[in-house]
Amino acid sequence: MTPLKRNPPNRRFTCITYPEAGAMGLTGDWRIFRPVVDKEKCTGCQICWMYCPDTAITMDENNKPVFNLEYCKGCMICETNCPVKAISRVRETEAEAAVEK
Amino acid sequence: MVTIKELPRDEYIELGHAACAGCGATIAIRHALKALGGNTILTVPACCMSVIQGLFPKNALHLPVLNTAFETAGAAASGIAAGLKFMGKDKDINVMAWAGDGGTYDIGIQALSGAAERQTNFIYTCYNNESYGNTGQQRSGATPYGAFSTTTPIIGKQEHRKPMARIMAEHGIPYTASISAAYPRLVFETYSKAKDVVGTRFIEVHAMCPTGWRCATWDSVKFGKLAVETGVWIMWEKEGDEWRFLGLSKRIAEGKIKRKPLMDYLKPQGRFRTLIKDPERVKEFERGINREWEILKKRVGC
Amino acid sequence: MSKIVSVTGNHSASWAARTAIPAVIAAYPITPQTTIVEKIAEFVENGDLKSEYVRVESEHSAMAACIGASALGLRTFTATSSHGLALMHEMLHWAGRARLPVVMPVVNRSLGPPWNIWVDHSDSMAQRDTGWIQFYASNNQEVYDTVLMLFRLCEAPKVLLPGMVALDAYILSHTFTSIEVYDHEEITDFLPSYQAEHWKLDPKDPMATGNIAGPEYYYELSYAVHEGFEAARKMIPKVEADFKKHFGRFHGGFIDTYQCDDAEVIFIAMGTMGEEAQLAVEELRNEGIRAGSARLRVFRPFPAEQIQALANKAKAFVVVDRSLSYGHLGGAVTEIRSALYRGGQTIPVQGVIAGLGGRDVRYTDIKKLIHLGFDAADKGEVKPDIFYGLKR
Known part of the structure; x- marks a missing residue:
């Protein structure tokens, strides 16, 4: 959902808040494990999308999951619930090292 | 049953909210709100959801939200419902109170019972993670027998939980359901059904809590399902005067599948570590579960 | 209509x-x-x-x-x-x-x-x-x-x-x-x-x-x-x-004053006692005593300036609270003294607790209390706060 456009609210006035991504910051920082999908194995069933508590999974044009790593907390529910084991659990430090290579 | 691909893509909960990793309650609200849609006003008493929304000046929910004091979800919703009725908008806008088990079973039961007795037109959700999760897993009226909590730290809880959904069903409200966040499609269907009912609707969602249950975040859904598969959590609904079992609980009740061994559920969860050492207490745990099954079977008439 | x-x-x-x-x-x-x-x-x-x-x-x-x-x-x-x-x-x-x-x-x-x-x-x-x-x-x-x-x-x-x-x-x-x-x-x-x-x-x-x-x-x-x-x-x-x-009606604003313009002692109370005080003031005036009544009508926001203005003219205040903050004094007298201190004013303020739990406070009682204010004004000092009518 895109937030509505509105005039800048007078936030000093009262304790009102507006919907916006990152209300708790970039929660991807919390992650210890990173989900990595094997797009060959993935059947596009969307179970990972359904279970993601962080709405951090979207399906791409080929119906494969895309992880929003800025916000994915790495709970790995997607991994354990994948019926074809297409998602693997990679330690964040190793994943970053792999990316750097 | 709705297929996954039929679930709406609209998200009413934003990226970067403050729920713990693996939070069951957040899975539940995601799909509940998909069912209710954007024409919904939420009221949230003190509970995990008051934290999950994130920090001022942002908020993770794409809905109007009235955060309110711990014991007031039923009453605040009554005021919102009355106001909408005054404006003639009560048929267009859903009102939902989204409260935890502490705010429902314990401190909030008075306001909830009052709202139900007044036939207030709203949905009350109790997402039940079986302790005061927001404040660090203290014992609540929903904490299971024998479970560790930070206020039953050594012996574990010595009483059984309240049959909250059954208490609400006996208020004579038009719709009551007991479901689990481990089954998001059922969550969606339940809320889709509840949306069209007029009057007080009470939905209790068993909400996995890896933090409080002392289990791995990736096992969150697994334990949610195990609770149902072992018969510890029973899924049912009461529509009008008709009681029926739902989902896997229905198949258990009909004898189509057997309940999995209780220990499958208890043993891996850190919160039951003390309980499982004492066979007598495990039996007592099971007695409580069986009693609830017997009562519900009588209600359903099977 | x-x-x-x-x-x-x-x-x-x-x-x-x-x-x-x-x-x-x-x-x-x-x-x-x-x-x-x-x-x-x-x-x-x-x-x-x-x-x-x-x-x-x-x-x-x-x-x-x-x-x-x-x-x-x-x-x-x-x-x-x-x-x-x-x-x-x-x-x-x-x-x-x-x-x-x-x-x-x-x-x-x-x-x-x-x-x-x-x-x-x-x-x-x-x-x-x-x-x-x-x-x-x-x-x-x-x-x-x-x-x-x-x-x-x-x-x-x-x-x-x-x-x-x-x-x-x-x-x-x-x-x-x-x-x-x-x-x-x-x-x-x-x-x-x-x-x-x-x-x-x-x-x-x-x-x-x-x-x-x-x-x-x-x-x-x-x-x-x-x-x-x-x-x-x-x-x-x-x-x-x-x-x-x-x-066409006005109830006095922050403070409903009666005969305060030339009053030496001003009696301050809230609610009906403030209205009852007008009767006491009237009788005292008939006796030639320059008393006034100021009924505190608004407690929040607290009318500190108006209290200070009253103190500019009077020699003493008598403040009755129909409540008690145990371990200290009445709520109104505390705030009034605070306002005066902030205004650099030093007139004596006689604090009184009276009428708790429905105990009657009549205009005759109020007259007695106003006299205490005159005592304080004469001596330039105040008796400790009084629990008026307390039976021991």
């Missing part, structure tokens, strides 16, 4: 609700407030008042329901007393800090134990810091008028605070006098319908209120409530002047 009705103080409050037409009224009965909500129920059920009336299961829920309805941007009303107000305490803060202009008559009654249902200001004085505007009325017409003025004041965009009008149990709540009441159409020039400009629950423009704000914001949000009170301070005289223009 306006008409004269013979009503109790409680029914005056009910009539004010009928005139203002709140969208939602949520209330729970408590002695001696009951007849307010009973009368409202009658108005609603016979169709005279088109409000949604929620018969909640506690005062705490009454205020929570008012908060829910007010958060939709609607006019809301409730009424309570004593233990009911104490139970509401948490939600009073919530209404104040969420800037929701709920209006509530409070019938001043003691707190137990022992059970006692008679007049005592302990209930509302204990809610001083909850972010509620507080008025204290002294007659039935004032109750009616103040409810209307409170709606106007509380709903003003710069104020947006809840407000209570306190009325003394039985002395006002159950005593009949004639008052003038109006139809809704006659007051809409003075009191237009409420338009919430700050925030409201609306799915078309979703916003939340009350989720977590850390130490970097909380202080500023508290100050914003304080600013609301300062705006109310500026606006109260305007509202009262406008009320007088429309309806």
Whole structure:
């Protein structure tokens, strides 16, 4: 959902808040494990999308999951619930090292 | 049953909210709100959801939200419902109170019972993670027998939980359901059904809590399902005067599948570590579960 | 058309609700407030008042329901007393800090134990810091008028605070006098319908209120409530002047003064005792004694400047509190001394506790108390605060 456009609210006035991504910051920082999908194995069933508590999974044009790593907390529910084991659990430090290579 | 691909893509909960990793309650609200849609006003008493929304000046929910004091979800919703009725908008806008088990079973039961007795037109959700999760897993009226909590730290809880959904069903409200966040499609269907009912609707969602249950975040859904598969959590609904079992609980009740061994559920969860050492207490745990099954079977008439 | 009705103080409050037409009224009965909500129920059920009336299961829920309805941007009303107000305490803060202009008559009654249902200001004085505007009325017409003025004041965009009008149990709540009441159409020039400009629950423009704000914001949000009170301070005289223009009545503003211009000793009290004092002052004047009465009508925002102005002329104050902050003194005398200290004024202030739990304080008692003020003025010193009429 895109937030509505509105005039800048007078936030000093009262304790009102507006919907916006990152209300708790970039929660991807919390992650210890990173989900990595094997797009060959993935059947596009969307179970990972359904279970993601962080709405951090979207399906791409080929119906494969895309992880929003800025916000994915790495709970790995997607991994354990994948019926074809297409998602693997990679330690964040190793994943970053792999990316750097 | 709705297929996954039929679930709406609209998200009413934003990226970067403050729920713990693996939070069951957040899975539940995601799909509940998909069912209710954007024409919904939420009221949230003190509970995990008051934290999950994130920090001022942002908020993770794409809905109007009235955060309110711990014991007031039923009453605040009554005021919102009355106001909408005054404006003639009560048929267009859903009102939902989204409260935890502490705010429902314990401190909030008075306001909830009052709202139900007044036939207030709203949905009350109790997402039940079986302790005061927001404040660090203290014992609540929903904490299971024998479970560790930070206020039953050594012996574990010595009483059984309240049959909250059954208490609400006996208020004579038009719709009551007991479901689990481990089954998001059922969550969606339940809320889709509840949306069209007029009057007080009470939905209790068993909400996995890896933090409080002392289990791995990736096992969150697994334990949610195990609770149902072992018969510890029973899924049912009461529509009008008709009681029926739902989902896997229905198949258990009909004898189509057997309940999995209780220990499958208890043993891996850190919160039951003390309980499982004492066979007598495990039996007592099971007695409580069986009693609830017997009562519900009588209600359903099977 | 306006008409004269013979009503109790409680029914005056009910009539004010009928005139203002709140969208939602949520209330729970408590002695001696009951007849307010009973009368409202009658108005609603016979169709005279088109409000949604929620018969909640506690005062705490009454205020929570008012908060829910007010958060939709609607006019809301409730009424309570004593233990009911104490139970509401948490939600009073919530209404104040969420800037929701709920209006509530409070019938001043003691707190137990022992059970006692008679007049005592302990209930509302204990809610001083909850972010509620507080008025204290002294007659039935004032109750009616103040409810209307409170709606106007509380709903003003710069104020947006809840407000209570306190009325003394039985002395006002159950005593009949004639008052003038109006139809809704006659007051809409003075009191237009409420338009919430700050925030409201609306799915078309979703916003939340009350989720977590850390130490970097909380202080500023508290100050914003304080600013609301300062705006109310500026606006109260305007509202009262406008009320007088429309309806011809004026109840004294922040402080209802009587014979204070040349008074040597000024007697200060709240509620009906403040009105009773006028009789005492009249008798003393007949005896050639220059006494005056200043009925403290607004307690929050506290009228410190007006108190200082009174002290410029007088030689001593006698301040009676119908409540007691155990371990210290009365609430009003403490604030008055504080205001004087801030103004660099040193006139003696004789503190008196009297009339607790419905103990009668007659004009003859007030005369005696005023004499204490003259003693203090003569000697330039004050006796310790007095527990007047205490039986030991």
